Amino acid sequence: MLNSRVELDDLKKKALLEISRTPKRILVCAGTGCVANGSLKVFELFKQLLAQKPELKLSVELDKEDHHNKTSAHISGCHGFCQMGPLVRIEPRGTLYCKVKPEDVSEIFEEHIINGRVVTRLLYQDDNTHSPIETQDEIPFYKNQLRVALANCGRINPDDIEDYIAHNGYQSLARALYEMTPDEVVKEVLDSGLRGRGGGGFPTGRKWLFAREAGGEKKYIICNGDEGDPGAFMDRSVMEGDPHRVIEGMMLAGYAVGADEGYIYVRAEYPLAVKRLRRAVETAGKYGMLGENILGRGFSFKVNIKEGAGAFVCGEETALIASIEGERGMPRPRPPFPAVSGLWGCPTIINNVETLANLPSIILNGAGWFSSLGTPTSTGTKTFALAGQVAHTGLVEVPMGLTLRKVVFDIGGGLRDGKVFKAVQIGGPSGGCLTKDHLDLPLDYDSLQKAGAMVGSGGLVVMGEDTCMVEVAKFFMGFVQNESCGKCVPCREGTRRMLDLLTRITSGAGTEEDLLLLEELALIVKDGSLCGLGKTAPNPVLTTLKYFRSEYEAHVRDKKCPAGVCKDLLDYRIDPSLCKGCGLCKKNCPADAISGAKKEPHQIDPEKCIKCGTCVSKCKFGAIVTN
Structure with a gap:
């Protein structure tokens, strides 16, 4: 029982001394993402190996007696680099091992813990040079961050x-x-x-x-x-x-x-x-x-x-x-x-x-220290959850005012699989979509508000060129419509009608009048709703209409989805130069829409085709294309 500041300080000194006398400290990420990938099994194996080596003066984290000069194993919170989990950090150097499987534990234990040799194959490999980076703080994902709220996450045992x-x-x-x-x-x-x-x-x-x-x-x-x-x-x-x-x-x-x-x-x-x-x-x-x-x-x-x-x-x-x-x-x-x-x-x-x-x-x-971070009107740091098509998904914390480009490309490593950046949805369902023209926009309250988006809680979903922005708006509208409590009419009925319009547009039944009505409804819901959920629910629609209106127009005028996502607007056909006549597509078509002789190019009957995409998944030669 701590009854004074002096007693708190004494306990801090004791705890620091115990850590300083620990030659190696193993921290196994036990955040939800790593736990789902088996990190607790990794932690248990480290504990078992430590318990089997008393001659090395090793102990497990829960053994408090005679703990000095002993290597210890601990769970930790989320390190943030979810793309590379399960993660294992070994102090005091801060060596970070990525994608650690249970079968890797004995090698780490034998090489690093006992013999002091780094297991190079489990280190993060630099995206450009492909050279291994040993310490966590030198990995670009971490190097470009400034952690305040997340300062202890991944560095301490949350249960201690x-x-x-x-x-x-x-x-x-x-x-x-x-x-x-x-x-x-x-x-x-x-x-x-x-x-x-x-x-x-x-x-x-x-x-x-x-x-x-x-x-x-x-x-x-x-x-x-x-x-x-x-x-x-x-x-x-x-x-x-x-x-x-x-x-x-x-x-x-x-x-x-x-x-x-x-x-x-x-x-x-x-x-x-x-x-x-x-x-x-x-x-x-x-x-x-x-x-x-x-x-x-x-x-x-x-x-x-x-x-x-x-x-x-x-x-x-x-x-x-x-x-x-x-x-x-x-x-x-x-x-x-x-x-x-x-x-x-x-x-x-x-x-x-x-x-x-x-x-x-x-x-x-x-206060002076905190206000020196970020911008004059948006001080400090902000956490963002990087998700979507970004190469390195995870949790990041950066000074307010850092540009979107630095977050997505310098920290997130750009888009995976060589995809071209198209947009981000920032701020969740209450936020809005930003385009490549906003990549140098500072991520702060005022700049995002002017662009029609918001910081929100910090969700940041990255999208590539194969994303349909109308479908994105439909997804978020479906979410907020389901989550509407129904208390006020503008939110309850307005979001439902907006979702109906978006569904019509993505199914090929939309008209240009629907676009005008969609925008009008969005403004009514925004102005008339009771709470923040309703007032911000139209943001994804309004921002996609503002920055990607041509995609909406293609859906209603040309009955085409430029991104090739909305299946009701796709036409399936077989490229005869690629088709080998193997018959797999024909055999698996649930609508019997494909015909053709064996070893001869096949054809799809557009009148029978239900656009389910089964033929695409079954074709081994990439012969089935959409337009």
């Missing part, structure tokens, strides 16, 4: 509070409790320029100020971990990889506004995050970092875990509050805003995971 404390864990809370008044904490966050990382980018300090000035004895802090954007996994990775950092951020917010209780609202589809958050709350309580009279300074704070059922609308503040209260997750009119009247009518601060994860670094290093 002492590992967190060794890496400055709870030091910012101690500084706030011992050196700062609540008003000074609020001012520090205001001066840092930190804006909410989960959506529209409202200044965090201003939100806190409203709650601080609100009356009432009971106030709440809510951590919004309801990350529902397709392709987004930033908050999940922080909750899984550094749960104590989230708790510390909540406690700083609680101290600043006068709250003594908080809720972490996390969707039940994140079972690993839920498990590690629960363990972190329990452990923090045992160490005296949650509960009554924390660090002997009279500040008390309690954290509850609330599992959400997965409704996208519950990412909206008032719908989230309704869900915690046991009601159906539906938005409420504002004002009053939650900072004045939120959970059970009490002043409530809602910050998303990444926003809270920035707070310990701001309080520890100062």
Whole structure:
């Protein structure tokens, strides 16, 4: 039980000493992506091998007794380089092994752990020179990043509070409790320029100020971990990889506004995050970092875990509050805003995971340090989940204002398979599509808003030239239509009608009048919806209409899909110069639309063809083409 700042500092020194006396520290990524690829089996094998070598003074992570001068194995959170998982990092040098399989463990153990020789074949190979890169920090994917919220992810054991404390864990809370008044904490966050990382980018300090000035004895802090954007996994990775950092951020917010209780609202589809958050709350309580009279300074704070059922609308503040209260997750009119009247009518601060994860670094290093990063109006760093057709998918954190080109090409390695860049969807269903003309656009709140997109939570889906932008708009409209709570007519009926129009267009039944109606409906939904989900739902449609209108026109005028994606607009034919007459296409055609003699070029009857694509998948010679 830690009863003072001195005791916290003493535990930090002890934990650091233990790490410094560890000749080699094995960190096996146990984020969701690597776990799905078998990383826990890799971790178990390392533990088994360590336990079999007592003569080398090796031990496993859970054996706390006589731990000095022993190599140890630990799980870690997500390293971010998901494309290369499962990942194994070996300290103190920071050697990173990629795509480690269970059968590779004995070789790493024998060569690296025992004999000190690097296993070159498992290192990352440079995209251009194809030469191996040993240390994690020299890999371009990491080298071009600046990690603040993700600083500990992949570097500490998320289940070990002492590992967190060794890496400055709870030091910012101690500084706030011992050196700062609540008003000074609020001012520090205001001066840092930190804006909410989960959506529209409202200044965090201003939100806190409203709650601080609100009356009432009971106030709440809510951590919004309801990350529902397709392709987004930033908050999940922080909750899984550094749960104590989230708790510390909540406690700083609680101290600043006068709250003594908080809720972490996390969707039940994140079972690993839920498990590690629960363990972190329990452990923090045992160490005296949650509960009554924390660090002997009279500040008390309690954290509850609330599992959400997965409704996208519950990412909206008032719908989230309704869900915690046991009601159906539906938005409420504002004002009053939650900072004045939120959970059970009490002043409530809602910050998303990444926003809270920035707070310990701001309080520890100062507002000036944080505001020196990024741009004057978008300070600090931002995490992005790189997905889609980019060569290196994963989680990245960069200074605000870095260009899209640097993120996609310098960090993400460009598009895979030699594809040509066409667009990105940024900000999830609430965001918008950007084109190659936006590659040098700074990724900050103001620049993206002017372009018709938004930072949002940070999802960034990269698309190549074979992507149909009308189909992309249809996909996101289908998502938001399914997730609409139905409370207000513009969102409930408007998104349904927009989806119907997009379906008509992609099936070849659309008209130019449909395009005009689609745009008109989009603006009505944007202006008339009750909450942020409805107001931003039309963004993918509006941005694709703005930047890729020619594709829409090709669908309705020429009844063609330029990208060759919309199957109802494709015509299948057989190139006689390539067809060998093998008969596989004919044999597998479910509509009996293919004819031809054996060893002679075949033909497709367009009247019978149902455009299922079976013939394409069965042809071994690439003879079936579409136009």
